[in-house]
Amino acid sequence: SQQGEEDPQALSIQEGENATMNCSYKTSINNLQWYRQNSGRGLVHLILIRSNEREKHSGRLRVTLDTSKKSSSLLITASRAADTASYFCATDASYSGAGSYQLTFGKGTKLSVIP
Amino acid sequence: EAEVAQSPRYKITEKSQAVAFWCDPISGHATLYWYRQILGQGPELLVQFQDESVVDDSQLPKDRFSAERLKGVDSTLKIQPAELGDSAMYLCASSLVPAGAYNEQFFGPGTRLTVL
Numbered sequence: 001s002q003q004g005e006e007d008p009q010a011l012s013i014q015e016g017e018n019a020t021m022n023c024s025y026k027t028s029i030n031n032l033q034w035y036r037q038n039s040g041r042g043l044v045h046l047i048l049i050r051s052n053e054r055e056k057h058s059g060r061l062r063v064t065l066d067t068s069k070k071s072s073s074l075l076i077t078a079s080r081a082a083d084t085a086s087y088f089c090a091t092d093a094s095y096s097g098a099g100s101y102q103l104t105f106g107k108g109t110k111l112s113v114i115p
Numbered sequence: 116e117a118e119v120a121q122s123p124r125y126k127i128t129e130k131s132q133a134v135a136f137w138c139d140p141i142s143g144h145a146t147l148y149w150y151r152q153i154l155g156q157g158p159e160l161l162v163q164f165q166d167e168s169v170v171d172d173s174q175l176p177k178d179r180f181s182a183e184r185l186k187g188v189d190s191t192l193k194i195q196p197a198e199l200g201d202s203a204m205y206l207c208a209s210s211l212v213p214a215g216a217y218n219e220q221f222f223g224p225g226t227r228l229t230v231l
Binding site: 004033040041048102 | 121157159160171221224225
C-alpha cells in the first residue's frame with residue numbers, strides 16, 4: 001500500500017517559473033525523502049528531511065515538512081526543461097527488521113517544464 | 116560515480132514463461148531492494164536483503180516470484196510462470212547500511228518487463 005500521496009498528479013509550467021508539489025502521508029515517520037524519475041529510468045534521490053526538521057534546502061530545491069499536518073512540499077525554483085520528470089515522496093513508516101525501515105512511495109507528480 | 120547495474124534493460128516474454136532479472140549494487144552496499152513499479156504508480160517493495168539474508172519479503176508473491184543474493188553481493192529476481200499482470204518496471208536499489216534514521220537508496224535503471 002502507498003502511504004504518501006502527491007498532489008497535483010500532473011503539473012505543467014513555463015521554464016523559469018517555480019514548481020510546487022505536495023505530499024501527504026498517514027502515519028508517523030522518521031524521515032521523508034523526495035526522489036526524481038526521468039521517463040523510463042530509475043529514481044534519483046533529491047533530498048531527505050528528518051521528522052524534527054521543518055525546512056531544508058539543496059540548490060534550487062526547498063523542502064518543508066509539517067508533521068502536525070502529516071504533509072510535505074517540494075519547491076523547485078527557476079525551473080528548467082531538464083527538471084521535467086516525475087517526483088515522488090517516500091516515507092519510512094514501516095519497520096522491516098534488521099534496523100531498517102521500508103520506504104513507501106507515493107504515486108508521484110508528473111512535472112512538465114515547457115521551454 | 117558508482118552506480119547500480121541491472122540487466123536486461125528490456126524483456127518481452129509470453130505468459131507462462133520464466134524470466135530472470137539481475138542486479139549488481141554499488142560496491143559495499145549491504146542492503147539491496149527489489150521494487151516493482153506499475154506504469155503511473157510509485158515503486159512498491161517486493162523484497163529487501165541485508166547481505167545475503169532476506170529482511171522483508173512480505174509483498175513478494177511467493178507462488179511465482181523468488182529472489183536470491185547468494186554471496187551478499189549481486190542478486191537475481193525470478194518470475195515463473197510470468198502472468199500478464201506482471202508487466203511492469205522492476206527496479207533494484209541499494210543502500211550503504213540498514214539505517215533507521217537515514218536510508219538514502221540508490222536505484223538502477225530498471226528492467227521493463229512486458230508479458231504478452
